[in-house]
Amino acid sequence: MDFLMLADIAKVLYHESTILSRLDEMAHRITTDYRDKDLTVIAILNGSVIFMADLLRRIPLPLQLDSWSVSSYHGTKTTGKIEFRQTRVADVSGRHVLLLDDILDSGLTLHSIREKILLEAGAASVKSCVLLRKNVSRAREVDADYVGFDIPDEFVVGYGLDYNERYRNLPFIGILNKEAILRHAR
Ligand code: IMP
Ligand code: MG
Numbered sequence: 001m002d003f004l005m006l007a008d009i010a011k012v013l014y015h016e017s018t019i020l021s022r023l024d025e026m027a028h029r030i031t032t033d034y035r036d037k038d039l040t041v042i043a044i045l046n047g048s049v050i051f052m053a054d055l056l057r058r059i060p061l062p063l064q065l066d067s068w069s070v071s072s073y074h075g076t077k078t079t080g081k082i083e084f085r086q087t088r089v090a091d092v093s094g095r096h097v098l099l100l101d102d103i104l105d106s107g108l109t110l111h112s113i114r115e116k117i118l119l120e121a122g123a124a125s126v127k128s129c130v131l132l133r134k135n136v137s138r139a140r141e142v143d144a145d146y147v148g149f150d151i152p153d154e155f156v157v158g159y160g161l162d163y164n165e166r167y168r169n170l171p172f173i174g175i176l177n178k179e180a181i182l183r184h185a186r
Pocket of ligand 1: 047102104110155156162
């Protein structure tokens with residue numbers, strides 16, 4: 001079968017095999033760091049869904065998994081506001097939390113969630129893990145503890161990352177061409 005979405009991609013940044021070998025390395029580090037700790041992973045949906053599935057299956061620890069739905073993007077620009085789609089804060093008091101997100105861009109998402117978990121939920125520690133980190137200047141003091149790849153400041157899709165909710169199921173990470181951006185604009 002033709003890979004129909006391929007016609008919409010201007011450039012592939014990371015092939016699936018490259019992503020998976022990087023996940024092996026990240027999982028190894030995380031496993032070593034949390035070997036003797038009670039780990040709770042909080043995945044930020046929807047963007048981290050594919051990353052979460054592939055990374056967590058490489059971590060042989062009896063971790064707990066929770067997920068939060070958050071959104072800040074419309075199209076290819078951040079709205080500068082974080083929308084929590086649920087109000088419940090996971091019961092992580094006294095636990096070691098690892099936040100998983102697809103990409104660290106302005107840092108607003110990770111910053112807001114980190115604060116919420118440290119202050120409201122009383123976690124023992126909060127670290128974060130992202131597949132991608134964009135090379136932009138971040139106003140907030142926020143960085144990720146585990147990073148898959150550092151990328152230039154370009155809008156990317158695939159492997160969980162979307163453009164107006166499309167292309168999350170692309171098995172690799174790439175840059176859309178102009179036609180596809182126009183076709184799915186809203
Ligand atoms: P931040 O709050 O600005 O750090 O943005 C984080 C969120 O924006 C991510 O979880 C993504 O959902 C979305 N995002 C940022 N950059 C991109 C991109 O290049 N492609 C797709 N989504 C992105
Ligand atoms: Mg998104």
